Amino acid sequence: DIVVIQSPDSLAVSLGERATINCKFSQSLLYNSNKRNYLAWYQQKPGQSPKLLIRWASTRESGVPDRFSGSGSGTDFTLTISSLQAEDVAVYYCQQYYATPHTFGPGTKVDI
Amino acid sequence: QVQLVESGGGVVQPGRSLRLSCEASGFTFSNHGMHWVRQAPGKGLEWVAVISYDDNKDHADSVKGRFTISRDNSRNTLYLQMNSLRHEDTAVYFCAKAGPPSGSFYHYLDSWGQGTLVTVSS
Numbered sequence: 001d002i003v004v005i006q007s008p009d010s011l012a013v014s015l016g017e018r019a020t021i022n023c024k025f026s027q028s029l030l031y032n033s034n035k036r037n038y039l040a041w042y043q044q045k046p047g048q049s050p051k052l053l054i055r056w057a058s059t060r061e062s063g064v065p066d067r068f069s070g071s072g073s074g075t076d077f078t079l080t081i082s083s084l085q086a087e088d089v090a091v092y093y094c095q096q097y098y099a100t101p102h103t104f105g106p107g108t109k110v111d112i
Numbered sequence: 113q114v115q116l117v118e119s120g121g122g123v124v125q126p127g128r129s130l131r132l133s134c135e136a137s138g139f140t141f142s143n144h145g146m147h148w149v150r151q152a153p154g155k156g157l158e159w160v161a162v163i164s165y166d167d168n169k170d171h172a173d174s175v176k177g178r179f180t181i182s183r184d185n186s187r188n189t190l191y192l193q194m195n196s197l198r199h200e201d202t203a204v205y206f207c208a209k210a211g212p213p214s215g216s217f218y219h220y221l222d223s224w225g226q227g228t229l230v231t232v233s234s
Contacts, residue, residue: 003169
């Protein structure tokens with residue numbers, strides 16, 4: 001199984017400041033035939049179901065504010081919130097869909 | 113718009129069975145892979161199972177041999193048959209739609225239901 005380390009476990013960021021979350025996987029998520037990284041980021045607010053933010057490591061889902069961005073390739077990936085807003089308080093998960101089981105990171109709780 | 117509505121959760125004794133359902137609407141159900149993901153109270157997300165549009169399946173090792181994912185395309189409904197339930201299966205179970213229409217297992221999850229709570233307790 002593909003193992004993931006997500007960091008930090010939690011972080012507190014001032015309004016308007018940058019938040020950065022990292023995921024590192026035990027094997028590459030880059031599929032050579034299509035040059036795509038099989039990596040997604042989800043946001044889960046308290047009491048809600050998860051919401052897809054980023055797919056293919058860096059493609060923002062429709063309707064997601066452009067302060068959210070994804071980067072990285074291979075085994076190392078980053079989710080950046082460029083200017084934290086109050087509504088961004090949530091837990092963020094990375095997930096690989098390169099192979100089953102589709103491993104989720106343990107989550108990063110972002111607070112103000 | 114896409115809607116996924118789970119049902120069938122509840123309190124069940126260890127060793128017993130339960131079947132979850134997920135009714136889908138707002139998209140062509142028969143063209144998409146579907147997943148179950150669970151979340152134990154206060155914990156993170158755990159992938160449980162996937163089924164392709166043409167009925168290929170895979171399950172997490174933690175549920176293999178006990179849980180079975182299935183679908184009825186005529187009813188736009190996804191199922192999770194859960195047998196031999198254990199305390200550690202207590203969780204909110206979400207169904208989720210795989211992104212683009214495809215027979216592949218390997219896609220992101222672009223729509224999620226609200227979840228149904230399963231509590232395994234004597």
